[in-house]
Amino acid sequence: MPRKHLFSTLFLGLLFSTPVQAAERIVALTADVAEILVVLGKADEVVGRDRSAKQPALAKAVDIGLSRSLSAEPILRLKPSLVIGSRMAMPAGIWGQLNGFGLRAVQVSNREDGADYADTIRNVGSLIGAATAANKLATDWQNAMQPAGPMGKRILISYEGKTVAGRDTPGDTLIRAAGGINAAATVVGYKPLDAEAIAKLAPDLILVADHNKAAYGGIDQLKARPDIASTPAGKNGKVYEVPAHEFFSVNLGSPVAVKKLKGMS
Template sequence: MYQLGSLGITARTLATPLLLLALTSGAALGQTIPRDAKRIVSIGGTVTEIIFALGEQERIVAVDSTSTYPAEAADKPDVGYIRQLSAEGVLSQKPDLIIAEAGAGPADAITILKASGLTMVSIPTPPEAEAIAGKIRAVGAAVGKSAAAEKLAIDVDTGLAALSQKLAAIDGPKKRVLFALSLSNGRVMAAGTETSADAIIRLAGGINAAGAVSGYKPLSDEAVIAAAPDVVLVMDNPQLHLSAGEAFALPSLQASPAAKAGAFIAMDSLYLLGLGPRTPEAAFDLAAKLYPDVFKP
């Protein structure tokens, strides 16, 4: 499997369809993607979402457990969590093409899949809004639907631009948003910079209250108090059991502006953090919750 990012491609470079097509075809690496692939294993919720958006869902024979949208994806066989794949499970689907988000694993499973001789394409997933269009183009090139992918990419960029114009109407300070991945042992696992949560917060016109750290990090009580979030944002995931009551019961959050206002937002994880075709809508929905006076019905 090869990653476009390892070849020195940035999010901006991904916007060049011809260069993208040449690289995803594997021509420079002696690998040819079967454009007429009939049995695709799609690994990564955003990859699966893009393939469905391109109308190529009938070619998908299996997905991973993060592929939760659209609902029809649940009808496909599940090969496991993106970072805990079973090579045997993937191979049992007899795919002629595997498309996976960068970071799929574990390493030993990927080694087995590479050794099988199957064609694999790794889609770069930098946590940047500017990279969404490139991600769509990469998937489109892999499934032989570059023209449709180009249209979808343009639609996404147009939606993001429209949101940016709407956000210009915000009068007053921006909301400080703390994204909590988990609340375990009384500690907030927060999203700092270089995360998809940071990207969606900024797209929605907010300020990442945990912007002093990079990646997902547990914050000390002192750091949470200093962050002074106006809003606490979490994934709407029943398995995590993250509730406003639990969050605002933490001593570090009890006196925060968010707790005083009861400002707690829960959104579907793939919708919120996927950075895919629905991101303009997800960012708009988040912005409407942050700035209801600007985004009136």
């Protein structure tokens, strides 16, 4: 057989004998993981997503409900080959349920405060065959989250003007990355405080989730509250409304949130 035809035959044989990796059918249980999948180029393989994952690239993915109140049925209907989410996926038993139904369901983070987010990125990359790109993304994220120096300001992050973000929360991670001091550091997790306790925290800066206006009555009403007005933040006009996704979760946008936090002080 002529050499040219021999090479052609060998090439065609290799082409048709090499198995093509089938696309995954991925369900992203949490928005922080969904955005990693998008950045790593896997949006087309996401068939289901947490309702709070708003990326345009995921517009065709089915809404499976909110990550904090998931149920197995909407996920099972999508017949996924891979289910991924962070510790934010609730109830905690959802993982056991999904694995019990024979699904490959993997929780890719362990810390409630999101401080292991770089590991989360790498874990997702490993699961979807994008380890190299994920490692670069994680390294860049880590570098961007390094505190430039102490800010020295006491910062209070509140869900609706009463519930504060203490230690072991994403808010605490972001405050520390900005070089600030969590005014609620004596609290563990999220905890509602009365007016007297909030006033005693004496924060220099207060952030409140803007989707809870109905609870705190809007920014002007919040600033006028005696406990808020008596704090250094209240006296100096350092009380702000912020989007919940920026300061109540650790995600790819957290370096921008940290920079924003520094600018507010």
